[in-house]
Amino acid sequence: MSLLSVRHISKRFAGVAAVSDVSFDVQAGELLALIGPNGAGKSTCFNMLNGQLKPDSGQVILDGVDVVGKSPRQVWKHGVGRTFQIAATFGSMTVLENVQLALHSYRSGVFAVWQAMSHSHRQDALSLLEQVGMHEHADRPCSVLAYGDVKRVELAVALSNQPKLLLMDEPTAGMAPKERNELIALTKRLVIERQIGALFTEHSMDVVFGYADRMIVLARGKLIAEGEPNAVRADPKVQEAYFGTGKTFTNEQLEGATA
Numbered sequence: 001m002s003l004l005s006v007r008h009i010s011k012r013f014a015g016v017a018a019v020s021d022v023s024f025d026v027q028a029g030e031l032l033a034l035i036g037p038n039g040a041g042k043s044t045c046f047n048m049l050n051g052q053l054k055p056d057s058g059q060v061i062l063d064g065v066d067v068v069g070k071s072p073r074q075v076w077k078h079g080v081g082r083t084f085q086i087a088a089t090f091g092s093m094t095v096l097e098n099v100q101l102a103l104h105s106y107r108s109g110v111f112a113v114w115q116a117m118s119h120s121h122r123q124d125a126l127s128l129l130e131q132v133g134m135h136e137h138a139d140r141p142c143s144v145l146a147y148g149d150v151k152r153v154e155l156a157v158a159l160s161n162q163p164k165l166l167l168m169d170e171p172t173a174g175m176a177p178k179e180r181n182e183l184i185a186l187t188k189r190l191v192i193e194r195q196i197g198a199l200f201t202e203h204s205m206d207v208v209f210g211y212a213d214r215m216i217v218l219a220r221g222k223l224i225a226e227g228e229p230n231a232v233r234a235d236p237k238v239q240e241a242y243f244g245t246g247k248t249f250t251n252e253q254l255e256g257a258t259a
């Protein structure tokens with residue numbers, strides 16, 4: 001059984017078919033890239049997986065449970081972690097406090113209540129920070145960190161609910177190539193070690209071709225290709241979708257991206 005089975009999900013906004021009859025699977029230990037030109041339906045798809053949007057039809061089965069109709073909080077509790085295109089940490093709090101707060105939120109059952117918690121979940125938070133290589137920065141405020149380090153803290157926060165599935169919205173946006181590769185290599189290692197699944201959107205093709213186990217491609221709300229990156233790259237439908245817009249990545253990037 002797949003970790004995540006998405007079956008025939010669709011979503012319309014007024015006259016726009018944002019996502020039409022899309023089905024795919026994510027396996028435990030797999031890094032799956034979701035790509036597509038601007039407006040292809042990637043965000044809509046993500047938002048249907050994390051409970052922010054309810055599909056008009058279809059099923060989203062995570063670890064045997066259909067999560068359609070559950071709130072974002074319930075979906076999170078069921079094991080979906082998320083990172084954002086612009087890293088979401090609290091700058092005025094330390095690295096350690098950010099992870100402690102996430103652990104506290106998950107374990108106490110209280111989503112948004114802050115308590116004095118200087119000792120709360122400290123060891124577990126340090127352990128998560130160690131896994132992302134940030135434990136030596138535990139007592140620094142997030143606001144002084146380099147952006148790549150903030151993204152690592154965000155990853156530790158996303159792991160605090162022991163997710164089965166990680167959803168990552170352009171995890172490497174705004175990062176230099178070296179940091180970008182380090183972050184995605186770290187993500188891949190954690191996905192394998194923890195046997196979780198990860199689905200990520202990405203505009204950087206070197207990341208997709210270098211690290212994704214498989215990829216799926218959306219265009220105008222429809223799934224037009226899926227498979228191993230090199231096979232998908234050669235697919236005429238994918239080439240056409242990108243040449244048609246020229247906005248997300250170019251012919252040269254498609255051909256030049258190597259594993």
Ligand SMILES: Nc1ncnc2c1ncn2[C@@H]1O[C@H](COP(=O)(O)OP(=O)(O)OP(=O)(O)O)[C@@H](O)[C@H]1O
Pocket residue numbers: 013014016017018036037038039040041042043044045
């Ligand atoms: N809340 C909404 N109301 C109306 N139309 C929407 C809404 N959200 C998305 N759409 C439309 O649905 C389509 C898919 O949008 P979506 O944001 O999912 O694409 P995307 O692939 O994430 O694009 P991008 O790469 O530009 O972020 C677009 O035509 C968009 O204008």
